[in-house]
Amino acid sequence: MGNEADNQAGDSAGTVTSETIELLRRHTSVRQYQDRPVSEAQLAAIVGAAQMASTSSNVQAYSVIAVRDAALKQQLSALSGNQAYIEQCPVFLVWCADLYRLRGAAAAHGDGGETYEDTTEQLLVATIDAALAAQNAAVAAESLGLGIVYIGGVRNNSAELSQLLGLPELVYPVFGMCLGYPAGVNGLRPRLPLKAVLHHERYDAAAQPEQVALYDDxxxxxxxxxxxxxxxxxxxxxxxxxxxxxxxxHMQDFLRARGFMRR
Known part of the structure; x- marks a missing residue:
């Protein structure tokens, strides 16, 4: 049975809500952090929650590197666009698509024939797995009073950052995530209208211009x-x-050099 509070209908107009939905609706990116540590127990709980995200065929094709060392965070910040909050946050997480572990796990059971870890489909699987797990982690962190911001800048200098973190072949940094207690929080940024993203039975291309105009306003x-x-x-x-x-x-050449997307 689910939590009773999570199964409450909303008002008579038909709005449905729950504690979880309200938590999700309060999400904002956090770019200022208190000088307050995140404990190992908190980190373990957050990543443990991430591990329960859906994963394609149970391959679990991702890894996450937690960085606390100030000097290393400074280097990562420099490689990611000099974003100061990477240095300021107590823990910086680098979420990686990871087919290295999958290839190694399967190798003992192979017959020496051709394998297909280098396909574009496997790259998509690993990238999606990393994103699903990270979003679980974000929600778990916010439920504990922590805040996050995603950092796509880890892909600015992918090769250098991969070398710095010792990433092997078939592992690449998808994005970073600052983690810590918020010192300041932005207001809620409006999203596209629901009708822009929710389609019924088939894609409604004709509705997009009107919905974009409404969102522009x-x-x-x-x-x-x-x-x-x-x-x-x-x-x-x-x-x-x-x-x-x-x-x-540079990402296409980088990914192919790392063993991805060759077919």
Whole structure:
């Protein structure tokens, strides 16, 4: 049986909520941390919760490296865009897609024939596994009063960062995660309307322009308020700028060099 509080219907208008849903709806990225340690017991509980995430065919194709050492965090920050909160947070987690362990585990049972750990499909499996586990960890951390922010910047200098962390072939850093007690929390950033992402029976392409326009209005108002009127750029304009910039074009060559995506 589930927790009774987690099975409560909402108001008569049909809104449904629970303690878990409300926790998820309060999520914000945390970029300022208290000078307060995260215990080994907390870290074990968080990663233990991450391990219970869904995983394709039970391959569990991910690993996470917890970094507390100040000098190492400084190096990781430098390789990830000089993001100060990597150095400030008490624990920095590097979530990795990991097919190295899978290949080793299977090797003892093979007949010496060809294996397929280097396919694009296996790369997708490992990357998705890492993301699902990390999101479990994020929710677990927030349930303990901690905060997180994901760091895609670990892919800025993937080869150098992999060498620094001793990552073997068939392991790559998917993203980092700062972990600690929040010293400051941003307001809730609005998301796309539900109708933009929830489709019924088939994809509704015709609805997208209207939903994006509605979100542009909400996002512009949010940014105007958050920046005290200094910035009020529509979401679609921000995305246009993003797509116009080449980002991490080295990743294809890097992944192939690490043994991924060769087929």
């Amino acid at each position: 909400a996002y512009t108002a949010y940014m105007h308020e958050r920046t005290g009127g200094k910035q009020a750029v529509a979401w679609s304009a921000t995305m246009a700028q993003r797509l116009a910039q080449p980002v991490r074009l």
